[in-house]
Amino acid sequence: MSLPALRAAFDRPGVALSPFLVLGDPTPRLTVELAAAAVAGGADMLEIGFPYSDPVADGPEVQAAAQRAFAAGVSTRAGFRILAEVAAACPGIPLNLLVYGNLVHRIGYREFAAAATAAGASSLLAPDIPLEEGGPLRRACRRAGLGHVELAGPLTPPDRLRRLAEVSDFVYLAGFQGVTGVRRRGFAEVLDRTGAARAVLEGTGVPLCLGFGISTAGQVASAGAAGARIAVIGSHLARVIRRLYRGPEDAATLRAGFRAAVRDLNPEDEAC
Amino acid sequence: MSGVSPRLGAFGEFGGRFAPELLTPALEELEAARRKVIPSPSFREELDREATEWVGRPTPLTTAPRFSDRAGLEIVFKREDLLHGGAHKANNVLGQALLARRMGKRRLIAETGAGQHGVATAMIAARFGMEAVIYMGARDMARQAPNVKRMELCGARVVAVELGAQTLKDAINEALRDWTRTLETTHYLLGTAAGPHPFPRLVRDFQAVIGREARRQWRERFGDLPDAVVACVGGGSNAIGIFHAFVGDPSVALIGVEPGGEGLDTGRHGATLVRGTPGLLHGARTMILQDDEGQILEPHSISAGLDYPGVGPEHAALQASGRARYVAATDEEALGAFEALCVDEGIVPAFEPSHALAFTLRAAGSGEIASGSRVLLNLCGRGDKDLETWFGLGRSPARAHR
Numbered sequence: 194m195s196l197p198a199l200r201a202a203f204d205r206p207g208v209a210l211s212p213f214l215v216l217g218d219p220t221p222r223l224t225v226e227l228a229a230a231a232v233a234g235g236a237d238m239l240e241i242g243f244p245y246s247d248p249v250a251d252g253p254e255v256q257a258a259a260q261r262a263f264a265a266g267v268s269t270r271a272g273f274r275i276l277a278e279v280a281a282a283c284p285g286i287p288l289n290l291l292v293y294g295n296l297v298h299r300i301g302y303r304e305f306a307a308a309a310t311a312a313g314a315s316s317l318l319a320p321d322i323p324l325e326e327g328g329p330l331r332r333a334c335r336r337a338g339l340g341h342v343e344l345a346g347p348l349t350p351p352d353r354l355r356r357l358a359e360v361s362d363f364v365y366l367a368g369f370q371g372v373t374g375v376r377r378r379g380f381a382e383v384l385d386r387t388g389a390a391r392a393v394l395e396g397t398g399v400p401l402c403l404g405f406g407i408s409t410a411g412q413v414a415s416a417g418a419a420g421a422r423i424a425v426i427g428s429h430l431a432r433v434i435r436r437l438y439r440g441p442e443d444a445a446t447l448r449a450g451f452r453a454a455v456r457d458l459n460p461e462d463e464a465c
Numbered sequence: 466m467s468g469v470s471p472r473l474g475a476f477g478e479f480g481g482r483f484a485p486e487l488l489t490p491a492l493e494e495l496e497a498a499r500r501k502v503i504p505s506p507s508f509r510e511e512l513d514r515e516a517t518e519w520v521g522r523p524t525p526l527t528t529a530p531r532f533s534d535r536a537g538l539e540i541v542f543k544r545e546d547l548l549h550g551g552a553h554k555a556n557n558v559l560g561q562a563l564l565a566r567r568m569g570k571r572r573l574i575a576e577t578g579a580g581q582h583g584v585a586t587a588m589i590a591a592r593f594g595m596e597a598v599i600y601m602g603a604r605d606m607a608r609q610a611p612n613v614k615r616m617e618l619c620g621a622r623v624v625a626v627e628l629g630a631q632t633l634k635d636a637i638n639e640a641l642r643d644w645t646r647t648l649e650t651t652h653y654l655l656g657t658a659a660g661p662h663p664f665p666r667l668v669r670d671f672q673a674v675i676g677r678e679a680r681r682q683w684r685e686r687f688g689d690l691p692d693a694v695v696a697c698v699g700g701g702s703n704a705i706g707i708f709h710a711f712v713g714d715p716s717v718a719l720i721g722v723e724p725g726g727e728g729l730d731t732g733r734h735g736a737t738l739v740r741g742t743p744g745l746l747h748g749a750r751t752m753i754l755q756d757d758e759g760q761i762l763e764p765h766s767i768s769a770g771l772d773y774p775g776v777g778p779e780h781a782a783l784q785a786s787g788r789a790r791y792v793a794a795t796d797e798e799a800l801g802a803f804e805a806l807c808v809d810e811g812i813v814p815a816f817e818p819s820h821a822l823a824f825t826l827r828a829a830g831s832g833e834i835a836s837g838s839r840v841l842l843n844l845c846g847r848g849d850k851d852l853e854t855w856f857g858l859g860r861s862p863a864r865a866h867r
Contacts, residue, residue, distance in 0.1 A: 246760040247634065247746070249641045250485045256628065269758035294483055295745040299759030302469065321745065323486045329469045346487035348649075353489075367487055371646035 196340045199287040199315040199362060202238065203400050208417025209237035211289070211402070212455050213427035215244055215258040216275045217267025219438045223447065224262075227434070228279045230448045234455030238287045240404075240425050241279065241314070243272045245293040250320040252374030254428035257435055269296050273312050280313025287315040289342060294322040294330075302330050306337035316340025316362055324357055331360055342402070346370060347386050351393045358399040363423065366390050367405040374428045376406040384419045391420025414460035426458055471750050474662025476782035484661040484748040488641070491648035496663040498568050503560075503670070511563055519592065520555045521548050522674065526682045526841075531809040532822075537829035537836050541691070542844040543679045543707060546814065552846030553675060553703045554585035558654060560671030562589040565652035572596040572651040576640040578605055578633035578699070579770030579817065580612025581846055582656030587621035597621035600639040602631035605769045612850050630763040633699075633773045637747050657700025658777035661748025665777050672706025679841060680710045693718040693834055696843040697821040698738065698791065699771035701780045703845035712788060718834070721780060722824040724766035725793035735764035737776045738784050738791040746775040752784070767796040767854070768816035770846075792833065798823035803848065803855070804862050815846035816854070 202209060212231045216224055228239055244262035248255065267275065280288060290309055297305045297319055309317060317339055322330055324343060334341040340362035345354055347370045358364050368383035369376060387403050394401055403416045404425035413424040430451070437450040471481020482492060502508050516522040524544040533540045545553035558575075565573060573590050575597070577583030583599040590597035599616055603625040606613050616623050629635040637660075644653040658668040676694075683691060694711050696704035698721035711717045726734030734740065741752040746761060754762040754774040766772040783789035794802075802822035806814050814822060821842055828834040848855075 246629070247638055249638050249747075250487070250645070252642070268756070268760055293745075295753075295755065295761070296759040298469070298743075298745050298750075299755060299757070320485050321483050321748075323482065323484065323489055325472050326481050326483055328472070344486040346485075346489075348490040349486065357486075370487060370648075372642045 196315050196338055196362070198285065199340050202287050203422060208413060208421055208460065209423045210235055210413060210455070210458055211238035211240050211423050211425045212236050212430050213240040213242060213291070213425055215242040215255070215262050215431070216272040217244055217262030217265045218258045219261045219434060220265045220441055221267060221271065221275045223441070223444055224275050225278045225282050226444065226448055227451050229282045230452035231455045232283050232286055234452040235459040236286065236455055238289065238423060239279070239283065240291055240427065241276060241288050242291040243269060243293070243296050245296055248293060250372055252372040252428060254375070254431040254435065255373050258431040269300065273308055276309070276314060277312040288313060290314050290317040292317060292319055294319045297330065302333035303336065306333040306339045310337045310339045314339060316342050318342035318344060318365055320344055324353070324360070327360070345390065354390060354393045355397070358394050358397045361399055363400040363402050364390070364394065365402045365404055368403055368407070369405045371405070373405055375408050375432065380406070380412055384415055387416060387419040387421050410458050410460050413458055417460065430454060469750070474666060476665070476779045477785055478743070479749065479751050479778035479781040479785070480662060480665060481750050482661040482748060483745045483750060485645065487645050488648065488661070491644065492661055492663065494568065495667070498564055499663050499667055502564055502567050508563065508567070512560060515559050515563070516556070516674070519549060520559055523678045524548060526679065526686065529810050532806055535805060535809060536825045538825055538834065539837065539839040540825055540842055541683070541840070542842055543675060545675060545703065545843060545845045546812070546847035550581070550585045550588055551849065552581040552585070552815065553672060553706060554582045554656060556674055556706065557656065557668050557671045557702060558582070558585040558589045561652065561654045561667065562593055562595065565654070566593060568652065570650060570652040572598070572647065573654045574598045574600065574640050574643050574651055575654045575656055576600050576633065576636035577656065578602070578636065578772055579768065579815070580605070580609040580616070580850060581770060583621070583623065584612050584615045584619070586654050587616040587619035590621060591619045598643070599623045600626055600636040600643070602626050602633060602636050604631035605633065605636070608854055609769055609850055611853065632769065634761065641747070657702040658705045658779060659700045659747060659749060659751065659775055665749065665779055668702050669705045669709060669779060672702050673709040675703065675706040675843060676708060676710030679707060683841060690714055690717050691841040692838040693720055694841045695720045695722065695821050695825060697722050697771060697817045697845065698776060698780060699724070699735065699773050699817065700775070701777035703843050705777055705779055707841070707843040708783070708789060719783065719789035720824070721789060721791040722821045723791055723793045724768055724771040724820055725795040725798070726765040728795055729793055733765035734793065735766045735772050735774065736793040737774060738780060739793045749778045751775055751778040752781045767799065768820065770815070770817040771820065792824055794820040794823035798827065800858070800860065802826050804860070808862055812844070813848040814844055815848045816851045818843065818845050
């Protein structure tokens with residue numbers, strides 16, 4: 194889905210539910226089917242990760258997801274093929290890419306951004322290319338008509354958050370200081386941080402996305418109430434895949450389970 | 466490949482700060498401390514005092530007549546193997562631990578490959594009453610078992626990293642993940658001149674004492690400068706430490722020796738400068754071992770301390786500018802040089818500098834250095850930690866005898 198579609202998505206009210214999938218996890222075909230299942234379960238957007246050998250910003254569940262993709266023979270080139278199939282299977286759904294800098298650097302910033310747009314991505318976040326080093330990548334994205342997303346953290350000061358917003362189509366706030374992963378405690382502080390970040394971004398027109406540690410519909414709803422326009426669910430769903438996947442011959446259980454897990458994250462369902 | 470120059474802490478096209486935003490506060494804090502604290506007289510005084518009484522500086526230059534004869538060169542060693550802990554790593558851990566203390570950080574984390582940096586970190590943490598957690602690949606823990614025990618004896622907790630190839634690269638990944646969680650109380654005591662800015666400069670500046678001392682000692686003793694300075698390169702901290710003082714001396718050749726593993730054409734090596742391509746790894750744009758889709762490759766070396774798919778960005782820049790050149794020595798060549806130094810000079814070197822020694826043994830014959838050249842070689846660590854591995858190979862030192 195294109196960048197204009199991403200912007201159109203922000204015109205709709207409420208918090209967008211954005212499940213995370215690694216390209217090739219657990220197989221190329223199942224990534225596409227799980228993306229479709231997520232949309233059937235109520236996903237408004239998708240976060241799409243390219244598997245990488247050294248994911249320093251990720252905790253154990255997302256690392257394991259990348260390992261499953263590698264075991265299925267998927268790297269960057271195959272990832273683009275799967276991405277195009279996901280885009281075809283999920284019309285109208287914005288796709289934000291999460292891709293480590295070296296994968297982009299290796300292909301070439303311009304070439305990678307052009308290929309991502311051609312495959313149907315709407316935006317890109319490189320977690321290990323921060324604001325100061327990101328100029329060439331941002332220019333490449335702009336040139337390709339691909340949105341660009343910067344990462345912020347709990348310790349990012351307000352003036353820096355504003356500078357991140359100036360160069361971002363939306364800002365991805367990591368709710369916890371640490372790597373990706375499900376947390377049992379501390380979500381009240383995450384909501385405080387979300388509210389504070391929203392206040393800093395007030396008037397910029399740049400939406401806020403909250404990720405790291407979200408695993409329930411209640412958290413999605415309260416993230417929305419605190420000012421997040423997107424809630425990303427990563428490790429929680431990677432764990433669902435790890436627990437339900439028993440091989441390609443038993444894909445129906447995984448598809449149904451994944452769809453149910455996404456459905457359970459919908460704030461509307463919580464109200465029923 | 467993207468022709469993209471980094472902006473922060475660049476060495477030409479290399480370096481930079483390619484680390485997640487969540488680490489930015491810690492890296493900015495460290496850079497501020499580097500600029501403000503290190504030049505202060507009270508810090509210099511404390512560093513010099515501890516370097517003398519705890520690290521054991523200065524280290525001597527040692528001539529090596531019998532080994533030189535074998536090589537057809539005049540070789541002089543800078544004896545960093547005589548430092549406390551048995552390697553040059555003590556220079557860096559002392560400097561960074563003093564800095565961490567002044568930054569109010571009471572917990573140190575570190576990665577280690579051969580275990581030398583882990584041991585050095587454990588020792589300085591004990592001396593300063595700090596907590597130390599050392600990340601080490603499970604495979605490295607098996608092949609460097611004595612160093613694991615030494616770390617634990619000094620009160621450090623050693624965490625086995627079971628991911629990837631279970632070597633140095635994976636240990637750095639885990640240390641970075643720990644630091645992202647704990648940066649408000651913790652200093653990441655990175656062991657080599659790699660990583661995001663400011664680490665490559667920070668580590669180089671604490672290791673540069675090696676070259677400063679050696680250059681002065683050489684001039685006092687011989688009245689001039691060596692023809693070549695040779696050091697092994699994994700991440701590259703001992704090499705940048707001895708090179709730095711000589712970079713402005715155009716008559717002095719700077720030669721780094723990388724691990725050629727089972728041979729450069731086997732794909733089982735760690736020769737990132739000789740055979741790598743530019744990429745982003747562990748916070749810097751540098752030369753790395755990667756496939757054509759950007760996945761990092763697993764390196765190989767008999768030396769756990771050189772078994773790393775990246776290299777400090779300043780070395781990549783020195784290679785690109787032509788100021789330094791980089792070559793490789795295989796596992797087999799390194800083992801031969803290890804044995805030769807034992808029988809010729811009664812010095813048991815670590816497997817890491819055995820690669821630099823191996824280069825000098827072949828260089829005159831291969832024409833890589835003119836015969837009879839005067840070479841300063843950084844003997845950066847002693848070999849006690851490698852004895853178990855050597856015994857396990859079933860080799861005989863007799864083959865080193867002429």
